[in-house]
Each structure stands twice: as C-alpha cells, then as structure tokens.
Amino acid sequence: MQLKTLAAVAATLVASASLAGAQERITYKSAKSGSSYYQMGVEIAEAVKAGTDGGMIVTIEESQGSVQNVMEVRARGGDFVFTTPPALVGLAQSGKAMFEGKGDPAFDEIRALFPIPSLTMHFVMSEASGVKDLASLEGKTILLGKGSFGATEGEKYLKLFDLIDKVTLADAELSNANDALKNGQIDGFVTAGSWPAPNVIEAAASTGVTVLSLSDEQIAQTGRTKLVIPAGTYAGQDAEITTTSLPVAAFTTTKMTDEVAYELTKTFWEERARMSEVAPWWAGVDPALMETVEVKFHPGAIRYYDEAGIALSDAQK
Known part of the structure; x- marks a missing residue:
C-alpha cells in the first residue's frame, strides 16, 4: 500500500515537472475582437502567463460567436479552450435547436473548467x-x-x-x-x-x-x-x-490532459482577485457562480475544486 502511495506521488511530481519544464500552449476562443469577452480573454492570457511564470501561454483567437465555438471542438485538439453559455453545450449534446442535424460525438467530450462573467x-x-x-x-x-x-x-x-x-x-x-x-x-x-x-x-x-x-x-x-x-x-x-x-463559462474537451486542466483552472482562480483590481467584472466571479455551470467538469478541474473545498454537484462530476 505504501509503495502504491509513493508511486502515485512520484507520478504527480513527474507530471508537474513536465508541465513546468516545457511551455504549454493554449488556444482560447471567445468572441469578436473589440468585445468585452474578447478583452476578458486577453486578461486571462496575461494572468495565466504571470501565474505560471511563463510556463503556460494562452493565445487569443477571435470568434464569431458561441455556436461557432462549440462547433469547432469537432476539429480541435487538447490545447483548445472556448467560451459559451452552458445551455448551448446541453443543446449541442442533445442535438437540439441550432444543433439539430449537426450532432457529433465530440460534443459529448466537452468539459467545463471555470465560470466567467455572465x-x-x-x-x-x-x-x-x-x-x-x-x-x-x-x-x-x-x-x-x-x-x-x-x-x-x-x-x-x-x-x-x-x-x-x-x-x-x-x-x-x-x-x-x-x-x-x-x-x-x-x-x-x-x-x-x-x-x-x-x-x-x-x-x-x-x-x-x-x-x-x-x-x-x-x-x-x-x-x-x-x-x-x-x-x-x-x-x-x-x-x-x-x-x-x-451564465457563461470556459470549456475544453477530454482531449486536454488532466494536469493542464488542473493548472489552468488553479491559476485562473488564484489570479482572479488581481484580475478584478484591473477589470471590475472579475469581482462578480466567485464560487457561488459554479452552480450555474450545469455541465460535467474536466477531471483536472475537479481535482482543483476538491483541493479548494469548492463543492460540485453529482451532475458536474
């Protein structure tokens, strides 16, 4: 039992060292340039770079809207993060409304990371x-x-x-x-x-x-x-x-590794207070907003929330 515990600790240390030793690149797709949500993406990118000492770099991509963001998961990899209302994820996964006739197995792999301003x-x-x-x-x-x-x-x-x-x-x-x-x-x-x-x-x-x-x-x-x-x-x-x-949140898919999802989520919350000093809209993002994200969270994000004592519902796990 002790050997298994040591092995698990060693695996975690190796994963952390791997992330720290190599620069991790993330593509963040949110909204049209000039919009408040595009500016939020810029602020997240700056916060993540500062919070990881340059170990994680977020590149902002302009978007034509939330529906396009969801549709793009079909062709994106594990470095893709996008924003959308959680309700749209539910519609995509059930093939309803604007996603009728456009269903794809990739939609079932969408996972939440953290809420952003509503x-x-x-x-x-x-x-x-x-x-x-x-x-x-x-x-x-x-x-x-x-x-x-x-x-x-x-x-x-x-x-x-x-x-x-x-x-x-x-x-x-x-x-x-x-x-x-x-x-x-x-x-x-x-x-x-x-x-x-x-x-x-x-x-x-x-x-x-x-x-x-x-x-x-x-x-x-x-x-x-x-x-x-x-x-x-x-x-x-x-x-x-x-x-x-x-409600609006940041999402990725199961293609993202648990370690990257963990570090990204952890850094977001740790930098949020400093972000709110520059842009007041981040002050409205707190753990109480988590319940509005009625989508499964990424296992890496769940690990952070467990450590931080932020409760998730059974439906979010």
Whole structure:
C-alpha cells in the first residue's frame, strides 16, 4: 500500500515537472475582437502567463460567436479552450435547436473548467424619463440595437410583459445609445454584457440613469438566472439591481490532459482577485457562480475544486 502511495506521488511530481519544464500552449476562443469577452480573454492570457511564470501561454483567437465555438471542438485538439453559455453545450449534446442535424460525438467530450462573467441584462433609463420600473416604460422610446443577445432578449421581455406595442423602438445601433440618451432622442436602452458594463458606466457618469430591477416573479417568467448587481456599481446607484443573466463559462474537451486542466483552472482562480483590481467584472466571479455551470467538469478541474473545498454537484462530476 505504501509503495502504491509513493508511486502515485512520484507520478504527480513527474507530471508537474513536465508541465513546468516545457511551455504549454493554449488556444482560447471567445468572441469578436473589440468585445468585452474578447478583452476578458486577453486578461486571462496575461494572468495565466504571470501565474505560471511563463510556463503556460494562452493565445487569443477571435470568434464569431458561441455556436461557432462549440462547433469547432469537432476539429480541435487538447490545447483548445472556448467560451459559451452552458445551455448551448446541453443543446449541442442533445442535438437540439441550432444543433439539430449537426450532432457529433465530440460534443459529448466537452468539459467545463471555470465560470466567467455572465451576460447580464441592463434596462438603462435616463433620469429625465422618470422611469423606475418596467411597467413605466409605456409611451417611452427604447433602443434595443440589432443582432445581439441583448437586443433579442430585450425584445423577448417587452413581448413577455405586454410592452412591445406600448413603446417606440428606436432604429439605431447600440453604439449610438449614449449620445442618443444624452440628446433626448431616446428615453433608455437595453444592453447585455458583463457587469459593470462600460456603456452603462459612461451613461451613468455623463447623463444620469436608472438601471431597472425586475421582480422575482418577472425573473421567473423570463426563465433566466437571477443576478444581483451590488449597490454603488454605477454612479448614482444607491440600491442593488436585481436582473437576469445568462451564465457563461470556459470549456475544453477530454482531449486536454488532466494536469493542464488542473493548472489552468488553479491559476485562473488564484489570479482572479488581481484580475478584478484591473477589470471590475472579475469581482462578480466567485464560487457561488459554479452552480450555474450545469455541465460535467474536466477531471483536472475537479481535482482543483476538491483541493479548494469548492463543492460540485453529482451532475458536474
């Protein structure tokens, strides 16, 4: 028994020495360049390089979206890491929705590593509009933007709460939202992204805004995950904002070795606090977010969570 234990320790030391002795390269595919999620990838790459003393190098790859990221696991190797909402992994593995007729055994090999900031809904209204809740949107002009998750989700909520025919939808790009708000062309806009969201920070500082909260009943109707944005996140925000979110996580496949998955996961969590000092959106990532990743985790990641005392559900193991 003692010899077996010594052999296991020796094997672990050899694996660790192997990782330390040779530079491990990872490809991280997230989102379009210029987006907040692409910037998060850059921050992760810098953190991993610093946290492993250059032993692990992460190269960022631009992506056209989460569906493409999932599809690419069919042709990628053990160095591939990508981001997507966990719900999309479930759809891929069951061959539903956008993955109907496109099933592949590779999808069953997808494994989670760690959560990253969630896509968080923001209903942003100018102070001048006087709007304090969703019911007060009637008669107002709202900018949803086009083609983004936030635009699709915002339209869904307006229909869900019987507001779609009671508001005027501005025909403009979301990139023009702050100017339009400042000039009084719109009363508010809807955006989805990690919090604190840069465009909401700008609007709060320059125009003065109210970010609307949803009731627990409204959140339940949307079918999304509840998220609370702490008071003081945005200028003039004295109370918590209760809203909805779509969890997002970093994934790989079983092709990645246990040791690499362990080191990558461990380094991410150990560097997260320092990352949050530079980019506040990392402050919203904590062990409580783990339960939103309803996908099996990589064995190497599970090893780290066991060591760190972070509980995983049976479905995540």
